[in-house]
Amino acid sequence: MSDTPAPTPAPLLCAALAADLDAADLRSEPLRSLWGEEADDALARGMREPILRAIRGDDGVLATLGRLLVLGMPQPRSAVDTALPRLGVDGLVALGLATADDETVTPIALLRPQSFVDAEGVGEWWIASDLDEVALDGALPPDHVLGVGGASRTLAEIVVPIEVDRALDLGTGCGIQALLVARRAGTVVATDISARALAYAEMNALLNGVGNIEFRLGSMFEPVVGEAFDLIVSNPPFVITPRGDDVPEYEYRDGGLVGDALVELFVRTAPTYLTAGGIAQLLGNWESRDGVTGLARLEAWVPAELDLWVIEREQLSPLAYAELWIRDGGTTPRDRAFTPLLTAWLDDFAARGVTSIGFGYVLLRRGGGMPLRRTERLVQHVSGVGQALGTGLHGHDLLAEGVPATLLTAPDVTEARHLLPGNDDPSVIELRQGGGFARTVNVDPALAAFVGASDGELTVGQIAQALADLFDVPLPELWAELEPRIRSLVLDGFLVPAE
Incomplete structure (x- = not known):
């Protein structure tokens, strides 16, 4: 377990800290301008030396807070007191974000700006979390509370914006997902099995002035038994980890079950907690076993x-x-513990006949009509996934009553025609999406002509009749x-209903 206590999310102290951070302009772009884009990108790859070189000799407020809170490095007490005039060093210590003596303030947590983009626009939050492996210069403690990582950003992108x-x-x-969802929800319940994580999540809500989140301690759905939700999101501890005394279990990623049983438990249980029409979305791993x-x-x-709807990425x-x-x-291959850990993992997979492990997104919905059942593997670059999923669900619902009377080609759709040298007729016609799932679909001349004529003015019936006449085929x-x-x-978002 961590040697440092959990933070203390005191409202008045969090308000003072937020005011100081705002006055210092501790935000992504000012920091990136301070130490340069290349150094900023290097930090994301686990290197802080380029930043330190860039701000060497800079004792200003932003540089001081950057070293202290963004990099997790000790700073002179006098400089921190200057940088945090409302909170002061004593307040930072009282929040559980640092320790201090007469000369030096030593951070025991990180606090970094995190920008986001959603349907309402661009914004930014301050997110506190435990010191990472760069600041610790070693392995993480089992109860480590992760900041905003790749999985967090992925889940944020795939949530349907409703x-x-x-x-x-x-x-x-x-607490990053709770903060994001709170922008579109009346009330959010945020749960975790880790009291340490909940303390950080509550602190982050206070720092960013978000007041419609309720925090509850407990495993899986235990804290919300008997309740129902319109939206459930989860980046659960889905990492498949061998069970054994010599294998560390990290609370932020290991659910304590064998194989992919935690993902199975979630998808079997979540429907009980959905309202009619409610959606559950999660990231997960799943094993291919014995064929x-x-x-x-x-x-x-x-x-x-x-x-x-499952998408394996x-x-x-x-x-x-x-x-x-x-x-x-x-732990790296240079460490003595690496080989025993690798052996434990491989033995665990072999015992279940695992041949591969998939990662991706899962969407469940308690619908009311013919169910949508779609599992697919997409490896191409994707963007705006949440909106694309929402478009697909909407299209599925519309199609339950038949093809809409009037359709419009989505604005990101383009057509590519491939011709053999000397031929006037294309051998391949492709429709391509510029956003969403970036699908490419092969079509024949009739379907290409239908999509080209779908301008929202002509009805589907009118276009079909014109094509039947053109190709001399019975309607x-x-x-x-x-x-x-x-x-x-329509389901894939190439064609959308005309308003």
């Missing part, structure tokens, strides 16, 4: 009447997976060919 009354952030960690793919195993866990071998997460804990025959492919384009 307005809801009640939301649940299960396994809130430092059964992870996607097939996952689909079998979800009741047939629920909407299910990555697939790793047992060796690659083990190395990734051993290194994540701060029923043409429609039988076009209709299922038009449905797919």
Whole structure:
């Protein structure tokens, strides 16, 4: 366990700290301007020396707070008192973010600005978390509270941007998802099995003036038994870790179960806590075992009447997976502990017949009509995933009543035609999405013409009749060919209903 106590989220002290940080302009762009883009990017790769070189000799307020709170380095007490005139060093210590003597203030937590973009615009929060492996210069303690990492940013991007009354952030960690969801929810309940994590999450809510989040301690859904939510989001501790006394278990990533049982438990349990039409979204890992793919195993866990949309973004071998997460804990092949840990991971996977491990997004919805059941693997660059998922769900609901009367080609769709030398007719016609899931779909001339004519003015029936006349094909025959492919384009967001 960590040698440092959890922070103390005192409202008045947090307000004073926020005022000092605001006055110092401790935000992403000013810091990036202070020490340069290259040095800032290097910090994301675990190197702080470029920043230290860039601000060497700078004793200003922003440089002092950058070293103290962003890098996690001791600073002179007099400089910190100057940089935090409202809170002071004593207040920083009382919050549990630092220790101090007569000369030096030593940080025991990080506090970094984190920018975000959502439907309401661009914003930024201050996010406190435990010192990372760069500041600690070694392995992380098991109860480490992670700041905003890659998985946090991924979950934030995939959440469907809907307005809801009640939301649940299960396994809130430092609280970043709860803060994001709180912008579109009346009330958010944020839970975690770690009291330390909840203390950070509450502090971050106070620092950023977010007051519609309720924090509860407990495992999985235990803190919300009997309740229902319009939206559930979770970046759970899904990392598959061998169980054993010699294998460290990190609260922020290890759920304490064997294999992918934690993801299974979530997707089997979450529907009970959804309102009608409610959505649950999570990140997870799933194992392919003895010839059964992870996607097939996952689909079998979800009741047939629920909407299910799974997107697998990555697939790793047992060796690659083990190395990734051993290194994540701060252990490298140079360390004596690396080989025993690697052996434990590989033995664990072998015992279950695991051949690969998938990573991706899971969306569940308690719908009311014909359920959407979609599992797919997408490895291309994606953007605006939450909006794309929302578009797909909306399209699925519309298609339950038939193809909409009037359709419009989405503004990010382009067409590419490939011709063999000397030929006037294309051998391949592709429709390409510029955003969302960046899908590419091969189409024939009739479907390409349909999409090209879908300008929101002509009805689907008018376009189909014109194409039947053009290609000299009976309308029923043409429609039988076009209709299922038009449905797919609506579901994938190439075609959207005209307003």
